[in-house]
């Protein structure tokens with residue numbers, strides 16, 4: 001699957017990206033910063049699944065961002081859309097095989113940590129995957145990465161420190177914490193959120209983890225950033241709605257954009 005996609009892309013664009021960015025909810029607008037762009041809709045790339053989520057257009061954008069050669073994923077494919085996990089992670093495999101050294105993964109998440117509030121930004125220090133789904137299940141591509149992947153540095157410590165420094169410079173109160181993946185599409189129950197908190201999660205969400213596992217497997221450094229759009233179920237009495245999540249991400253996107261922009265400027269993708 002990866003080879004066909006790579007062949008198609010290489011025929012269309014002569015470009016070796018150094019940095020990949022996955023633009024989740026709250027960063028859709030971010031793509032406007034990218035200069036000299038080439039857009040490739042996912043629906044045109046062999047093997048790719050087009051995103052079915054409203055507000056996630058689903059395309060690769062190649063271009064220049066603050067002097068860096070960037071490949072952005074505008075919108076992503078989620079497991080809950082019903083695609084096999086291989087298709088969910090295919091874009092990240094392709095990004096890695098096109099040569100990115102670093103990947104910035106962004107998402108919207110629910111705050112499990114009771115000190116978090118909607119609008120907070122969180123750098124992901126680690127994740128929990130209790131879904132039973134792992135994109136590395138199946139034959140291992142030994143030329144890409146090891147069968148049994150060490151996950152002690154799945155989120156690059158240096159990149160986390162860089163994000164914290166940048167946030168400090170911008171006077172952003174950047175939280176840090178553990179992201180726990182739930183497949184969705186239903187939001188978590190209050191009991192599931194209590195469980196998440198008990199096992200050490202600070203935020204819950206429906207993406208990111210499969211992408212991070214695959215990027216790390218292929219030796220790409222990962223920085224994960226979450227926009228906390230809501231209190232997770234049960235933290236307050238408020239029911240959850242997708243509309244509220246979208247609204248909250250719109251409100252906080254200015255700060256989120258500023259943080260990611262500055263990180264891109266100072267990150268050394270070598």
Ligand code: HPA
Nearest residue numbers: 108109110204205206232
């Ligand atoms: N749970 C799961 N995914 C989410 C949430 C949440 O509370 N908020 C935004 N994405």
